[in-house]
Every structure is written in structure tokens, then in C-alpha cells.
Amino acid sequence: MADLFGSAAPYYARYRPMYGEAAVEHLARALGADTRVLDLGCGPGTIAIPLASQVKTVLAVDPAEEMLVEGRRLAADIINIIWIQGDSTTLHALPPFDHVVMGRSFHWMDRRVVLAELDELLPSGGAVALIGPARLSAGPWQPCAQPWQSVERRVCADFDLEIDAAANCFHATDEHHHDVLAASPFSDLESRTFTRPLAWDVEGLVGLQLSYSYSSPAVLGDRLNAFVEALSKALLADNPTGQWEQQLMTEMLIARRRRR
Ligand SMILES: C[S@@+](CC[C@H](N)C(=O)[O-])C[C@H]1O[C@@H](n2cnc3c(N)ncnc32)[C@H](O)[C@@H]1O
Incomplete structure (x- = not known):
């Protein structure tokens, strides 16, 4: 698992957008200030770092050492x-720990097993918070369409890169996190969506692409430079201004045990 994200870590740290202040504040309010929060699949600290100033301690856990290296570097002054x-x-x-947060990482896990273990480990008021792309419809999960998506898909297909090819990714099952949580001990769900505008240029979109596990530098190997060139060219051919706008929609799902 570490290999999937290891080589993507520097790109992840630099190019993946943060979730935004409003989302982190909502999370911190829901969890409470005097708490120890496990950030499971923390990556380079996308949640751990902004959350740390609002809770007692964050345990930032990830299998990829390269992600932890980026996180420690970005959080050099943060002691909790x-x-x-x-x-x-x-x-x-x-x-x-008192609560768990998972940002775009739950789908890499055996979700039912993890929730059963969290039921053993979390105190009675403990919450499981999931943060990730918003669920746009009641049907199977679909990635949000972005203005550059058709170009990205075409170039990835040319390089035989398959989105979420990893066998353990829940996207393959079409079963949404909502449904897995609703059938778990953490069935009391509260969902909020946060939207914020982002601006991208070619360098940003290429860096973003290299932050994904299915098109990371390790997956591309000696095709890395050719991929970067092909994607840059195709993006500019599609949109000569070299500027893209996105409305980033993030969903925060906070799940607790039902009160008896
Ligand atoms: C898409 S990144 C998310 C990083 C960060 N939480 C965020 O919100 O941007 C997914 C992370 O999950 C980690 N991961 C993969 N499988 C995992 C597992 N079984 N348990 C914990 N973390 C895992 C990966 O190493 C990677 O850093």
C-alpha cells in the first residue's frame, strides 16, 4: 500500500487542495477542543495540520513513510x-484516541472491519468523520466532472492508466460510505457539504495528476517525462488560456453511535 502513494507524496503535499477553513472549523466544533483525534490515512497532513490548533492532540497515521516525511516537514513548528x-x-x-477522521482514505480500507474495530476502541461519544468528494446523487459514486476531465481521461487512457485500478478500492463495489456507515454501529449520520472556488494552471493540473495513486511517478516509471509533456500539451490544446476554474465540493460525514 505504501508504494501506491509513496512517490506521489511530494506532489500530494504541493498540489492537492486543502479542504478549506470552514470545513475544518465544522469538524473541530463537532469533535470538541479537549480531544485526541486519530487522522487515519493522514497523507501529508491535509487535515491533521489545520486541525491541530483546534484540538488537544492529533495522531497522524499513514502507511506511506514518504507522506509522513512531507507532513513532518510542513508541520515542523506544530508540537501536538x-x-x-x-x-x-x-x-x-x-x-x-477519542475520535477518528479519514480524508479520502476510507475507500482504501476493509471498511466493515475498520468500523467494527473502531466500535471497540472509541469511547461512547466517539465520532467517525469522513471527508472527501461530495456525493452528488443517490446512485453509485461518480467523481465530480471537472472542466479538464475529458483531456485528462484521454491522456491517461493513452498511457494505459486506469482510475482506481487497485482491487481494494470501494469504487469497484459501488457501495457508498453512507450505506456502509448506516449499517454499522456508527449509524447516526450528519452530512455537510462545503464548496470553494479554486483556480488551476497547467503546472498545477499536471502536479495534481501526479498526486493520484493510479498516475503517480512510480506507476509511470520511465514514461514520467513523456506523460508530463503529453498532458501539458493536451491541456493547452483544449484550453489555450492555460487557466481553469473549479468549484471544489467537499462532503463531511460525521457518524456517531445512536443513543439508546
Ligand atoms: C488520497 S490520500 C488522503 C490523504 C489525506 N487524508 C487527505 O485528506 O488528503 C489516501 C491516504 O490513505 C493512505 N492509506 C492507504 N491505505 C490505507 C490503510 N489501509 N490505512 C490507512 N491509510 C491508508 C495512503 O497512504 C494515502 O496517504
């Missing part, structure tokens, strides 16, 4: 984040 190499199969070995 504990960076730990681990994953969803090593939850019992972690120091105690």
Missing part, C-alpha cells in the same frame, strides 16, 4: 501532532 507509520490494520497498537 504525533506522526505514526501504520494503517487500518494496526489500530489496536495506537495510543488511545
